[in-house]
Amino acid sequence: MxxxxxxxxxxxxxxxxxxxxxxxxxxxxxxxxxxxxxxxxxxxxxxxxxxxxxxxxxxxxxxxxxxxxxxxxxxxxxxxxxxxxxxxxxxxxxxxxxxxxxxxxxxxxxxxxxxxxxxxxxxxxxxNRGEDLRVTLKLTLEEITSGVEKSIKVKRLVKCNDCSGSGVAAGSSKKTCGQCRGAGQVRRISKTFLGTVQQIATCDVCRGTGEIISDPCRSCRGEGRIRGESNVKVNVPAGVSSGNYMTIDGMGNMAAHGGEPGDLLAVFKEKEHDYFVRNGDHIICELSISFTTAALGGMVSVRTIDGEYELKIPSGTQPGKVIKLKGKGIPHLNRHGRGDQLVHLVVWVPTRLSPDEKEILNKLSEQENMIPPKGNKSFFEKLRQSLGV
Ligand SMILES: [Zn+2]
Ligand SMILES: [Zn+2]
Missing domain, CATH: 1.10.287.110 (DnaJ domain)
Known part of the structure; x- marks a missing residue:
């Protein structure tokens, strides 16, 4: 040591x-x-x-x-x-x-x-208690939003049925350990410069069990536990985050030579979403709109975690504007309500134009209204405003 x-x-x-x-x-x-x-x-x-x-x-x-x-x-x-x-x-x-x-x-x-x-x-x-086990449970953002019951298979050490976990072969019995007289621990006295120090150490003959198995069970070689597998149901509440975990009592490894099983720790891990980014209990997404919609306003469809949502774009919408959909985010884990969805608007500019389209746009660009004003607010200020901070 x-x-x-x-x-x-x-x-x-x-x-x-x-x-x-x-x-x-x-x-x-x-x-x-x-x-x-x-x-x-x-x-x-x-x-x-x-x-x-x-x-x-x-x-x-x-x-x-x-x-x-x-x-x-x-x-x-x-x-x-x-x-x-x-x-x-x-x-x-x-x-x-x-x-x-x-x-x-x-x-x-x-x-x-x-x-x-x-x-x-x-x-x-x-x-005597078995080791705790740890599994990672991957969850989609949809599962996190609704809450989900997950069934997982866990490889663990389970009680040996042949010896009922005792580790002793049928017809034989355990004997009390001679070295520690059944205590499982031995006292060691060592002299140090501080004086005499007593230490309790695990008995190395019986490895702390206090008993000796002279005729071990063949199925488990005296361990009292064997490799097995269990189906475990985990009820994941809505709103969990990566790193949160639940303890499922008794689903860890069975203790050697009989005793209590350890626990299973199911640690949650959020899968990356193809469209949404999570920020706390808020959901952020980017939505491209045409520059005509940005100028004229109109209704567009935006994906939410609950399905499609018809979103009103006001006329004169600037690129980078963030529209907040209240309560369309992730449910709060420990209180009522949900976060919001923040729709970050991107104005899409067409990359290929037909001659007719070019002509229309050329005409438009000569209009006085098409010239942007000078002295716009800085990007960061706009971002701050749209996030309401
Ligand atoms: Zn002993
Ligand atoms: Zn056994």
Whole structure:
């Protein structure tokens, strides 16, 4: 086991930092290295885990004072995160534990937590528990707008039926581990310059189970779990965004040698749309109109997420004008109502003209009304106005 880095150093704060400073330093790091922002980036994931571990210790006054006195050794005796996976350093602390801890304190507010049933803290699960699994659920903008029930197949470790998850062959039984006498943990006393430090370590003979299987089940080789597949239904509420996720209880891996299964984290990912761009709960699109329509005004058809919509173009419409269709955007996730659709108008100029058309346009161009005024508002000012900011 390598010595972990200093927790204050990880968060980049001084040893006298207060609670608010710890929280804000961690939040900054967590947002930067969050797995959803750094997909498939192992080093970012490790930094996210490391920062979360540091945060979990320093935000807790008891653990912090123990750490301040004894360093990492002071956290060895269950002073960490309880037996449910948080105990070790670098070992048991899974990225899903880190995600859970982050969600608990920062995850989009309490509404999000309530909605997604993220109740219970990181330390609330104890005992033998299988690993959490993570799947990415790709959603179209249409599915996000309406909400959708998705059926997914999840490859996971399931309970071995031949031994009912015990890992013991039929007719045989488990024996209590001699080294730890069934405790699953052994106490180690080491002398350091700080004095005698007691550490609790997982028993290496029984690997923490407290029991020895002398005649393992052949189907699962004593693991109590085998490879399997489950159909999982995920009810995706309308209005989710990429990076939001739902926890489906008990659909992670079954624990080895019997116990509780882990959870499944279904992380949402929005598919790129061929026509719309999403901005928060607003939908943005571009609509080309003819320059005669721009000058004369008229009705044009524009695509919305709900279908075609007849849009009135006022006469004298300038290119770049944005027309807001109220309530035609994405439903808000945690409150009533929907965002808007912003139709960005582009005036299309024909590229090929017949001689007749040329003649008409030539005549038109001589008219006084066809000469643009000088001193137009700048592009940015117009954009600001049309967005109403
Ligand atoms: Zn043992
Ligand atoms: Zn078995």
């Amino acid at each position: 390598t010595t972990p880095r200093d927790y204050y150093e990880i968060l980049g704060i001084g040893r006298e930092s207060g609670e608010a400073e710890i929280k804000s330093a961690y939040r900054k790091l967590a947002l930067k290295y969050h797995p959803d922002r750094n997909p498939n980036d192992k080093s970012a994931e490790d930094k996210f885990k490391e920062a979360t571990q540091a945060y979990e210790i320093l935000k807790n006054p008891d653990k912090r004072s123990s750490y301040d006195q004894f360093g990492h050794a002071g956290l060895g005796q269950g002073g960490g995160f309880g037996a449910g996976g948080f105990g070790g350093f670098g070992g048991g602390f899974d990225v899903s534990d880190a995600l859970r801890a982050f969600m608990r304190d920062f995850g989009g507010g309490s509404v999000f937590e309530d909605l997604f049933g993220m109740g219970g803290g990181a330390g609330s699960r104890r005992g």
